[in-house]
Amino acid sequence: MSLADRPLWQLLLVRWREMRREPGVLFWVFGFPILLAISLGLAFRNRPPEVQPIAVVEGAGAESAAAAVDAVEGLKAARVDAAAALEMLRSGKALLVLEPGREGEPPRFTLDPSRPGSRLAEIAVRDALEHARDPASRLAAREEVVTAPGRRYIDFLLPGLLGMNLMSGGVWGVGWALVVMRTRKLLKRFAATPMRRGDLLLSFMLFRVVISLVEAAFLILFGILAFGLWPRGSWLDVAALVALSALAFGGVGLLVSSRAQNSQTAAGLMNFVTMPMFLLSGVFFAADNFPGWMQPVVRALPLTALNDALRAIVLDGAALASTWPQLAVLSGWGALGFGLALKIFRWI
Amino acid sequence: MAEGTPAILVRGLVKRFPELTAVDGLDLEVRAGECFGLLGPNGAGKTTTIEILEGLQRATAGSVELLGLPWEGHAEELRGRIGIQLQETELYDKLSVRETVALFRSFYPRRLEVADVLAQVDLVEKQDAWVEKLSGGQKQRLAIACALVSDPELFFLDEPTTGLDPAARRSLWEIVDRLRARGRTIVLTTHYMEEAEKLCDRIALLRKGKVIALGTPRELIARLGADEIIEVGSEPHLPAELFSAIPGVAACLPDPGGYRLSVKGIHETLPRVIDALRQRGARPSRLATRTATLDDVFVELTGTSIGAEEAAAEQAADAKSAKGWRAKKREGAR
Numbered sequence: 001m002s003l004a005d006r007p008l009w010q011l012l013l014v015r016w017r018e019m020r021r022e023p024g025v026l027f028w029v030f031g032f033p034i035l036l037a038i039s040l041g042l043a044f045r046n047r048p049p050e051v052q053p054i055a056v057v058e059g060a061g062a063e064s065a066a067a068a069v070d071a072v073e074g075l076k077a078a079r080v081d082a083a084a085a086l087e088m089l090r091s092g093k094a095l096l097v098l099e100p101g102r103e104g105e106p107p108r109f110t111l112d113p114s115r116p117g118s119r120l121a122e123i124a125v126r127d128a129l130e131h132a133r134d135p136a137s138r139l140a141a142r143e144e145v146v147t148a149p150g151r152r153y154i155d156f157l158l159p160g161l162l163g164m165n166l167m168s169g170g171v172w173g174v175g176w177a178l179v180v181m182r183t184r185k186l187l188k189r190f191a192a193t194p195m196r197r198g199d200l201l202l203s204f205m206l207f208r209v210v211i212s213l214v215e216a217a218f219l220i221l222f223g224i225l226a227f228g229l230w231p232r233g234s235w236l237d238v239a240a241l242v243a244l245s246a247l248a249f250g251g252v253g254l255l256v257s258s259r260a261q262n263s264q265t266a267a268g269l270m271n272f273v274t275m276p277m278f279l280l281s282g283v284f285f286a287a288d289n290f291p292g293w294m295q296p297v298v299r300a301l302p303l304t305a306l307n308d309a310l311r312a313i314v315l316d317g318a319a320l321a322s323t324w325p326q327l328a329v330l331s332g333w334g335a336l337g338f339g340l341a342l343k344i345f346r347w348i
Numbered sequence: 349m350a351e352g353t354p355a356i357l358v359r360g361l362v363k364r365f366p367e368l369t370a371v372d373g374l375d376l377e378v379r380a381g382e383c384f385g386l387l388g389p390n391g392a393g394k395t396t397t398i399e400i401l402e403g404l405q406r407a408t409a410g411s412v413e414l415l416g417l418p419w420e421g422h423a424e425e426l427r428g429r430i431g432i433q434l435q436e437t438e439l440y441d442k443l444s445v446r447e448t449v450a451l452f453r454s455f456y457p458r459r460l461e462v463a464d465v466l467a468q469v470d471l472v473e474k475q476d477a478w479v480e481k482l483s484g485g486q487k488q489r490l491a492i493a494c495a496l497v498s499d500p501e502l503f504f505l506d507e508p509t510t511g512l513d514p515a516a517r518r519s520l521w522e523i524v525d526r527l528r529a530r531g532r533t534i535v536l537t538t539h540y541m542e543e544a545e546k547l548c549d550r551i552a553l554l555r556k557g558k559v560i561a562l563g564t565p566r567e568l569i570a571r572l573g574a575d576e577i578i579e580v581g582s583e584p585h586l587p588a589e590l591f592s593a594i595p596g597v598a599a600c601l602p603d604p605g606g607y608r609l610s611v612k613g614i615h616e617t618l619p620r621v622i623d624a625l626r627q628r629g630a631r632p633s634r635l636a637t638r639t640a641t642l643d644d645v646f647v648e649l650t651g652t653s654i655g656a657e658e659a660a661a662e663q664a665a666d667a668k669s670a671k672g673w674r675a676k677k678r679e680g681a682r
Binding site for chain 1: 457
């Protein structure tokens with residue numbers, strides 16, 4: 001029997017043809033994650049720290065106070081009258097208002113402590129004024145600035161984006177297509193043939209593995225070219241992890257779509273499943289930030305497992321085997337999804 | 349299959365859904381090599397019956413044997429030996445005709461060449477066209493090609509011509525005729541009486557899940573005890589007894605424009621009908637004659653026409669739920 005006569009091969013060809021002939025699908029699979037990475041990359045690219053203005057009230061001592069403020073890296077003095085200074089504080093244009101005060105009088109700070117950075121600015125300005133008065137008062141310290149690949153925000157973000165993309169691709173790519181087939185009565189038509197039912201589900205899973213690998217390669221290549229982020233771990237380990245995650249999310253997609261009779265129900269269910277993972281699974285910030293009582297739930301989510309394992313391999317150069325708890329979570333979801341879906345799947 | 353084994357044998361078939369009984373004690377025997385029609389209005393249980401025969405739905409009670417085999421324990425074999433066209437399947441829009449047939453071909457142990465199948469349904473020229481570019485008739489022929497590709501012994505066609513224009517319907521009839529000529533057994537459902545008369549060797553009339561008449565089209569029409577129909581309406585309206593008393597009138601049933609008279613010997617009966625009107629001083633508002641059809645059999649048996657029965661069933665269905673495909677089907681049928 002030639003390959004072209006095999007049901008599984010024909011079913012895989014259908015997946016491929018449907019994707020290739022629907023330009024919108026190509027965008028969502030490849031274009032969207034790249035666009036997302038580019039826009040987030042622009043938002044978080046390495047740029048000099050912003051200079052924050054400090055309102056210095058005109059009057060005696062203003063000149064030397066302003067000079068002291070300007071000497072602090074990241075701060076800049078704006079010399080204005082008292083009313084204007086308060087207005088700058090109120091509107092958020094200044095972190096802090098400084099009234100230098102006459103000779104012998106202590107300087108006065110006006111600030112809103114709830115505003116991020118204003119306390120730090122006060123301390124820095126206080127230190128600068130003290131230093132201006134007594135140059136010997138400063139503690140000598142060395143400063144090291146971190147910009148090396150692997151420790152920036154974008155490095156944390158990119159594996160998260162890849163994980164997120166693999167999740168929505170798996171759940172939607174598998175689930176949506178199956179529900180469409182059900183509403184078009186194609187599943188019913190297939191059920192009336194001697195086709196092995198597992199073959200159809202398997203074709204979806206296998207195709208998802210292939211597409212996930214291509215998607216991952218795309219995003220990793222983008223990370224290398226745009227941000228110089230070379231994965232530190234082995235490429236083979238990354239590929240194996242991505243393939244396993246495709247089976248896990250494909251299984252979830254299969255499960256979600258196994259009973260839904262129309263596309264609205266299916267869309268609702270898929271959002272219900274993917275939304276919590278977008279928020280809880282450490283895509284944009286570390287999942288460790290959630291309180292301890294939530295951690296068992298957060299850790300059991302397949303996307304958390306994938307993100308943790310991806311970051312370990314890509315950023316820390318960990319070996320695949322060392323991420324076994326995450327691999328176990330992913331395998332569990334894949335087996336649960338596929339096994340349960342086969343039992344409850346609605347063909348008619 | 350032993351000589352003389354019926355292609356399909358159904359005994360005491362019942363299918364109950366929570367809110368209705370779709371099939372209510374149905375017996376059928378379809379002989380090998382015949383084209384058998386299941387006729388009836390929407391809601392008569394045609395599709396439920398055919399889907400139970402196809403192994404897609406489970407019966408609540410009763411027995412079904414296809415080609416001498418029950419579904420239990422023989423599902424895979426039976427699926428390989430029957431060909432199916434479902435009423436509402438939409439195939440993949442983005443696959444070509446040839447790719448679609450090749451896909452279905454791969455599922456079967458016994459296969460015809462794709463090119464041969466496309467020739468049988470006159471789709472050779474469209475073989476590279478995407479399904480979404482096909483007309484309704486071409487899509488329906490493709491659906492039949494997907495059933496043909498395993499060279500099945502038994503075909504199920506569920507309303508194959510519903511919603512098609514007359515030319516497309518005729519080309520589908522030709523395909524069914526060719527299958528009959530090759531000795532294949534065919535079960536088809538339709539609500540077009542003329543289609544059943546033209547294609548079927550035998551017909552079962554279904555109503556509310558039961559067979560109310562069974563026989564060849566000629567036999568069924570002969571049961572009317574009449575060959576022709578006179579449709580008459582008058583101004584002013586006259587009582588039915590006046591017409592049923594006329595010699596030669598076998599039956600008089602009310603219909604929307606007046607009465608539908610089943611008559612024998614129309615050349616003698618028609619003048620009597622006109623005389624009867626004249627004697628009462630009535631003017632005919634409508635007067636038409638035609639040969640009897642299966643629809644008249646349905647009217648005779650049920651007291652209502654298939655169209656009226658359908659309108660009522662659809663109203664009930666619409667009231668229950670706004671199911672889009674029913675409305676679409678109705679549009680297409682008109």
